Amino acid sequence: MEAEKKLEELGLSLPPIPTPVANYLPLVRTGNLLFVSGHGPGILKDGSVSFIQGKLGKDLDVEQGYDAAKQVMLNILQSMKQELGDLDKVRKVVKLLGFVNCTPDFPDQPKVINGASDLLVALFGERGRHARSAVGMNQLPFGIAVEIEMVVEVED
Amino acid sequence: MEAEKKLEELGLSLPPIPTPVANYLPLVRTGNLLFVSGHGPGILKDGSVSFIQGKLGKDLDVEQGYDAAKQVMLNILQSMKQELGDLDKVRKVVKLLGFVNCTPDFPDQPKVINGASDLLVALFGERGRHARSAVGMNQLPFGIAVEIEMVVEVED
């Protein structure tokens, strides 16, 4: 449970289990790859979910966007923990695609998605270093600030 | 031909074979995975293609978007049938990325992309349940309403 121990050292913990919002799964495994669905910055509290909403460049600044991306990654880690039992079964984070809800002139998508990338590297070290794209969207589901999908290589 | 029989029971049929619009392929296979190109809601009729065009939140309502996503999936299924011969060779739908052409305040991308997801589950049952992202775009090729790309695991 090294990865979860590191999470604790960072003062973080896995969030409660999210509820799927439509006719799809949080992730699907094919061979040694997990394809993880787009997750949002949902926060489950007292049984109801609230989202970090708004557009970068208008409603949220880069630091708030960074925190939203970090929350998204915590939610992804929870989904992976449900599948894997133990996050240490992650062999390598392969690829991350980060969607940032923003105004047409907001140029700092990479700084926002760093909130997710930095957490992965802090938890998994070299195995957490990944390929990545960060792009700007005119809108995301429910007006969330960030959505991230991911491909991960896991143990047999 | 179970999947195609189900399609018929749903009152649907595979569309005519679409024509590629540029220097790329409808899908590429690597190992047991098909990577399917972004498909649109083209409708081939009397030898010419028309598209379901327009932006959600302005030109189309959610139900029309749902129908567009369903049409996209029919086109994808046709491309897969061309490759596989029989859609029953689908072992598992892995991942779907749904792009919704919309206004900057349209929040219901998931309800739109359900038009594709629901069809997959209706046809393939458990094997059709997939990971997914749904996101909002400021524009798509030719002004189409929905574009979807997909990863599918197929038999050897």
Next chain:
Amino acid sequence: MEAEKKLEELGLSLPPIPTPVANYLPLVRTGNLLFVSGHGPGILKDGSVSFIQGKLGKDLDVEQGYDAAKQVMLNILQSMKQELGDLDKVRKVVKLLGFVNCTPDFPDQPKVINGASDLLVALFGERGRHARSAVGMNQLPFGIAVEIEMVVEVED
């Protein structure tokens, strides 16, 4: 070095090695697949990087967008060369996702991304023919005109 020879015949050459802009890698290999990060149309000159910036439909025309997508692909090829040593180890280009920074009414994303697709087919022939999506974005990092990510199958 067939692919690089072809590149030379086309009057092109691999650009200098780009500098990563955040906490991620240019690409990650899993099994026989390379997942390539979103690359931009950066041009390294005299030790400093400039980018082809602007929105299609406003700041750049289709031809300029085509050239930007071609430059992106040259940068991706450079990253792949760093990893593989020899571009001839590419067995098959699998999938390309092209993000075009554009106005909400620009419909020619495919014509722009052809700048990358055409180069791949010119270099690799049949092995270069790929699955693809081309989509319109309201903004990209640093205001770049085009960003492309890719999946490639390589030799053992």
